Amino acid sequence: MNLLKVSAPPHISTKNDTNVIMLDVIIALMPALIVGAYVFGYRAVLVVATCTISAVLFEYLWTKLMKLPTTIGDLSAVVSGIMLGFNLPPTAPLWMCIAGSFFMMIIVKAFFGGLGQNIVNPALAARVFLMASWPTRMIAFVSPFAKVPLISKIDAVTSPTALSIIKNGLEGEIPTYMELFLGNVSGCIGEVSAIALIIGFVYLLIRKVISWRIPVVFIGVTGLLSYAFGGNNGLFTGDFLFSILSGSLFLGAIFMATDYTTSPMTSLGQYIYAIGCGILVFIIRKWGGYPEGVSYAILLMNVATPLIDKITPPRKFGRRKAQ
Amino acid sequence: MRGKTFKGGIHPPYNKQYSKDIPIEVLDGAKEMFYPLSQHIGAFAEAVVNVGDKVFCGQVIAKAGGFVSSNIHSSVSGTVTAVKPYPHPNGTEVMTVVVENDGQYTTHESIKPNKPLEQLTPAEIVEIVKEAGIVGMGGATFPTYIKLMPPKDGEVDCVIVNGAECEPYLTSDHRVLVENTKGVLDGLKIAMKALGVTTGYVAIEDNKPDAIEIMKTFAQEYDGITVVPLKTKYPQGSEKHIIKAVTGRTVLSGGLPSSVGCVVINTDTANAIATAVTTGMPLISRIVTVGGDAIENNKNYKVRIGTPISFVIECAGGFKKDPSKIILGGPMMGTAVSNTDVPIIKGTGAILSFTDDALIETASSKCMRCGKCVEACPMFLQPFLLGAYGKKDDIDKMKELNVMDCIECGACSYLCPGHQNPLQYIRVSKLKIGKAGKK
Structure with missing residues (x-):
């Protein structure tokens, strides 16, 4: 008989490892990727692939350079890469994808200590970095089925998103609810189709990767505020459905705001966080300079997360409130 | 049937299907039996036999060494061959009485039935339980007689038999509930009488529907005893959480169950109380589940305390695969042992042997604050x-x-x-x- 192992209990553990969870997230992102590819063509796939491959590569290079154990096996870099690609317009130049990946993996994630240590969502921070650096390229949206060329210089006719049509009074046809729901609209690669994102959400719920709290409360609060205060004809004249289906609300609420590292731990904390996100999205959309506020709203609540965690610890079993 | 429960907890794979329907088999003792002087929480017992002494089944071989301590009895008849340090399940070496088994299992002359329960006073019951060396057999091994003495810090108004058995693989309590239903209920009734209470509960996780059903049928003949189905969830068998589930009361931080009026005893402990009070036989055997993916046959054995685990493993057909870990107790809270010479002691509810496939993995990635x-x-x-x-x-x-x-x-x-x-x-x-x- 071999020597027996001796260790303190517990002796068994779940098989639901970090990479299994990350793989679940990747699977959940696939419907949205398929719709993105269908609506915007191969170019969209190329953008997402470039982001993903460069994200994994930057993480690998960083760990080699710093002589750390390689962490690409946990698949978190793949998730970040896909998320970044989802937040870019299909016309995004490939060098910009790589620049975004660098900012995301090295500056936002690695500099702060890697997995679980970053204070803001890496993909969103990278998106905001790209927005600040190359604003016109970041809003070079195209109409659905515009046939963006794969490699050659892109000069397809840009087409404003539904939100910017409304906000900035740009010319264009406001899409119908059904178009917004299915994804037949202009926008970032991953954000166009609500139904694809909802399929991913349901998958994540079934696999118990995330809870319903943050996405449902976030989307609900945004919709209700828009309904109550977003209309042009006084209270309760806003468009609930339009406000939640347009922009990147579903992508943000389901996949970005629920990032483990940058969202609160307890259910009470998650409610506060989600309500905060919803309010901020409404405020930015209504009064801010940008037509869309989901990224900024989530980033702002990300940095508030340590504070929320501090004020909402779980109430200990058998200890009274006063203690 | 939706059982009561608590908030939090996990659902590991329970893997009870391997042994839950296997009836208890009675095992004889090994050739050499080992009785560590520490089989309980608290002070070591003091050996009262010497090398060469003849001992019999049920005879005291070590006396309680303090208030929180317990008597230890021989579970076989034979001769004391040594009192020496010997490997203990906890990983250290502990002074141990070694008895050579003569295979006769002659009962000691002091073992005789007590008066009927109706004539026993609470103090007499406590004394019987104390002398019988009964400790909490769920694994904590706290001397049971102390629990049965009315506490100073509050009124006790109910006794709960803990039949949750929330640890994966373990089925020993399950088998006792099914096969020795009356013993468990008698034990509960005795404990209720000792504490002067009229309310008793048998709390069982709902993954043991057969046990709940038979317990409900038998309990009809006992006054004040209710069977409570619990939701299957780990750690439902934790004392604080079973109290929460059954009574809704919360034991405050640092408090004892008695501070909220509850006393919780394990299934096999209740059975041992009934045996001690009715037959006079002290705690010399217990039910042990043998399982895990490395063992040839899954079993539920009635094992004489002091039997080396190697003997029990052999009885179960030995290993079918090389085990990398052997655990006494459940896989969530049990103790891994370094060799198979260690004996079954009062708190050993299971012998589980596992290959690497079933075991915990080492750190694979950093904390990502998943919550x-x-x-x-x-x-x-x-x-x-x-x-x-x-x-x-x-x-x-x-x-x-x-x-x-x-x-x-x-x-x-x-x-x-x-x-x-x-x-x-x-x-x-x-x-x-x-x-x-x-x-």
């Missing part, structure tokens, strides 16, 4: 923080985060996707704080 541990912690602590501060050895911060409330159920370490094992750090800190408190 699964926070959601699962039945004490509502923040294991990820305790793990992080534990690594830094920040004892003050650990205290602030109520590390001493941890019941060491291991739910956090089980669930952690990065296998960070926060419980290890928690345990080390608790030991340090405990030691500092004694100075």
Whole structure:
């Protein structure tokens, strides 16, 4: 008989490892990727692939350079890469994808200590970095089925998103609810189709990767505020459905705001966080300079997360409130 | 049937199907039997036999060494061949009485039935339980007679038999509930009489519907005893959580079950109480589940205390695969042993042998603050923080985060996707704080 192992209990553990969870997230992102590819063509796939491959590569290079154990096996870099690609317009130049990946993996994630240590969502921070650096390229949206060329210089006719049509009074046809729901609209690669994102959400719920709290409360609060205060004809004249289906609300609420590292731990904390996100999205959309506020709203609540965690610890079993 | 429960907890694969329907078999003792003088929480017992003495079944071979301590009895008849340090399940060597079994199992002359229960006073019951060396057989091994004495800090109004058996693989309590239903109920009735209470509960997880059903049928003949189905969830069998589920009462931090009027006893303990009071036979055997993916046959055995586990494993057909770990007790809270010479003691509910496939993995990725541990912690602590501060050895911060409330159920370490094992750090800190408190 071999020597027996001796260790303190517990002796068994779940098989639901970090990479299994990350793989679940990747699977959940696939419907949205398929719709993105269908609506915007191969170019969209190329953008997402470039982001993903460069994200994994930057993480690998960083760990080699710093002589750390390689962490690409946990698949978190793949998730970040896909998320970044989802937040870019299909016309995004490939060098910009790589620049975004660098900012995301090295500056936002690695500099702060890697997995679980970053204070803001890496993909969103990278998106905001790209927005600040190359604003016109970041809003070079195209109409659905515009046939963006794969490699050659892109000069397809840009087409404003539904939100910017409304906000900035740009010319264009406001899409119908059904178009917004299915994804037949202009926008970032991953954000166009609500139904694809909802399929991913349901998958994540079934696999118990995330809870319903943050996405449902976030989307609900945004919709209700828009309904109550977003209309042009006084209270309760806003468009609930339009406000939640347009922009990147579903992508943000389901996949970005629920990032483990940058969202609160307890259910009470998650409610506060989600309500905060919803309010901020409404405020930015209504009064801010940008037509869309989901990224900024989530980033702002990300940095508030340590504070929320501090004020909402779980109430200990058998200890009274006063203690 | 939707059982009562508590908030938090986990659902590991229970793997009880292997042995839950296997009836209890009675095992004879091994050639050599080993009785460590520490089979309970508290002071060591003191040996009262010498090398060469003839001993019989049920004879006291070591006397309780203090208030929190317990008698130890021979489970075979034979000759004392040594009193020496010997490997103990806890990993150390402990002074142990070794008896050579003569295979006769002659009962000691002192063993005779007690008066009928109606004529026994509560004090007499406590004395019988104390003399019989009965301790909590769920694994904590706290001397049972102390629980049966009316406490100073409050009125006890109910006794709960803990039949949750929430640990994976274990089926010993399940078999006792099904095969020895009357013994468990008698034991509960005796405990209720000792404490002067009229309310008793038998709480059973709902993954044992056969046990719940037979218990309900039998319980009709007992006054004041209710069978409570519990939701199947780990750690439902934790004392604080079974009280919460059954009565809705919360044991405050640092408090004992009696502070909320409850006394909780294990299934096999209740059975042992009934045996001691009716037949006069002290605690010399217990039910042990043999299982795991390395063992040839899954079994439920009635084993004489003191039997080396190698003997029990052989009886179960030995190993079919080379085991990499042998665990006494359940896989969540049991003790891994380094060799198979160690004996079955009063708190050993199972012998599980596993290959690497079934075992915990080593740390694979950093904490990503997923919060699964926070959601699962039945004490509502923040294991990820305790793990992080534990690594830094920040004892003050650990205290602030109520590390001493941890019941060491291991739910956090089980669930952690990065296998960070926060419980290890928690345990080390608790030991340090405990030691500092004694100075």
